Amino acid sequence: MANNIGKQLQLLGESARLGLYSLSVNKFRTLLSLLGITVGIYCIITVFAMVDSLEKNIRDSVQSLGSNVLYIQKWPWGGGGEYPWWKYLNRPEPTYSEYEKLKKLSRLSDKLVYGFGINATAKAMGNEVKGTTVLFTTADYIALWNQNLVSGRFFTEQEAKSGSQVCVLGYDVAQGLFAGIDPIGQKVQLKGKKLTVIGVFDKTGKSLVGNDNDQNIVAPASFGLRIVNPNSIEGSFIMARPIDGVSLAEYKNELRQHMRAIRRLKPKVEDNFALNEISLISASLDQIFNIVTIAGIFIGGFSILVGGFGIANIMFVSVKERTSEIGICKALGAPKRFILQQFLTESVALCIVGGMIGLVLVGATLLVVSGILEFPFYLSAKNVIQGVVISVVIGLVSGYAPARSASRLDPVEAIRQGT
Numbered sequence: 399m400a401n402n403i404g405k406q407l408q409l410l411g412e413s414a415r416l417g418l419y420s421l422s423v424n425k426f427r428t429l430l431s432l433l434g435i436t437v438g439i440y441c442i443i444t445v446f447a448m449v450d451s452l453e454k455n456i457r458d459s460v461q462s463l464g465s466n467v468l469y470i471q472k473w474p475w476g477g478g479g480e481y482p483w484w485k486y487l488n489r490p491e492p493t494y495s496e497y498e499k500l501k502k503l504s505r506l507s508d509k510l511v512y513g514f515g516i517n518a519t520a521k522a523m524g525n526e527v528k529g530t531t532v533l534f535t536t537a538d539y540i541a542l543w544n545q546n547l548v549s550g551r552f553f554t555e556q557e558a559k560s561g562s563q564v565c566v567l568g569y570d571v572a573q574g575l576f577a578g579i580d581p582i583g584q585k586v587q588l589k590g591k592k593l594t595v596i597g598v599f600d601k602t603g604k605s606l607v608g609n610d611n612d613q614n615i616v617a618p619a620s621f622g623l624r625i626v627n628p629n630s631i632e633g634s635f636i637m638a639r640p641i642d643g644v645s646l647a648e649y650k651n652e653l654r655q656h657m658r659a660i661r662r663l664k665p666k667v668e669d670n671f672a673l674n675e676i677s678l679i680s681a682s683l684d685q686i687f688n689i690v691t692i693a694g695i696f697i698g699g700f701s702i703l704v705g706g707f708g709i710a711n712i713m714f715v716s717v718k719e720r721t722s723e724i725g726i727c728k729a730l731g732a733p734k735r736f737i738l739q740q741f742l743t744e745s746v747a748l749c750i751v752g753g754m755i756g757l758v759l760v761g762a763t764l765l766v767v768s769g770i771l772e773f774p775f776y777l778s779a780k781n782v783i784q785g786v787v788i789s790v791v792i793g794l795v796s797g798y799a800p801a802r803s804a805s806r807l808d809p810v811e812a813i814r815q816g817t
Contacts, residue, residue: 432752435792438705439756440763442698443777443785447764449694451775453687467542467676468650470500470636470657474672489670491634494619496660497536500636503656506649508641509538512619514634516626520571520615521587527574532588532615534622542637545611550582550597553618561620565593569601570612586615589625593617646675702788705752706796713745713800724804725813737805745797746790753789757782 469475472489497512504510513535520527533539537558553564565586572581572595581595602611640649650673657671717724724737757777764775 434705434708435749435752436756438702439753439785440759441701443760445694445698447777447781449690468638469674471672475674492636497636499660506640506644506652509639511536511539511637514631518588522575525575527571534619546600547597548600558618563593564596565615565617566597568599568612568614572598706792709796713797717800717804725809728809734805738801741801741804742797746793749789749793753785757785
């Protein structure tokens, strides 16, 4: 049995050697064959890589919102199907007093955070940054958002309750106002009020879900409520995280009961607030990326199909040109599988080489696009494996019919046709 396996491996190796030799002899034909499969792999893997890069960035951005955090808000997330916005339009926004009451009532909460934002122009030392988002929030915000500080500190619970005029700057805001100067201890003017800078956030970059923390300024909510009319606040929220061991479903039920009690809603009256969680966004993302992936396969599939037909056509030409050679091999005792393996080896080798060239081009393209758009597109190990597997499959499928026709040639007729 061992001898039989050795002979089979020797036969396979010999057929592979002859197949690869044939490719090296017919360089121009090999180049044409490579071109078709290279374009096909380039198209489909580029689509896959871009979709994977976008999906990773969006999912990472979503996860930064907190996988085990609930958001009490006016508007529910997820606009799939018909979104009955008219039902939510007149709902009240979550308030600071509701946050304080919820903090006293909830027994399952680990952290609770209140916040709201406004747009403002920040000024300091003769410089200004327009379009800044000023987020007024409470002390536990830093614990839930998990954002690192490059210098300084976040404000304390006492500073938050007393409404101290302190702030933490986003990285780009700090650079725009205090380029080359340590901002800690400096004054920033917002809405006619001066705040002392006590910290600077590390640079995070803009995410695809709309967050740009580098352009934010964070200050105590108690201070914000002194300079902003509470009736004009839009988009306020309460972030809530349960203690360890408590499921989101159980926690959600507790928060719903307390919020209904705080707002004095009767048993049969519908909730006038939303309890949002990351799973709502994740479910929508799954649907979106499934559709995008299918579209990518459909678009890239046409390119692969064209490349496959090109390989099959050139392999048929190769069989016809080498009819006499095939006849002689068979007359000398070469079995059908030897001829079949030889031509399949040629086809698969062509597709693998073409696929690898395509992958190199994909990597180069994504590198250039990433530099231009300042967005991290990347070629993952998964994409490389996909490219190689697709190349092998196309090689086998495209080369099987020509290889089979070659293996079934009659030796006498093949020698006669070749002369």
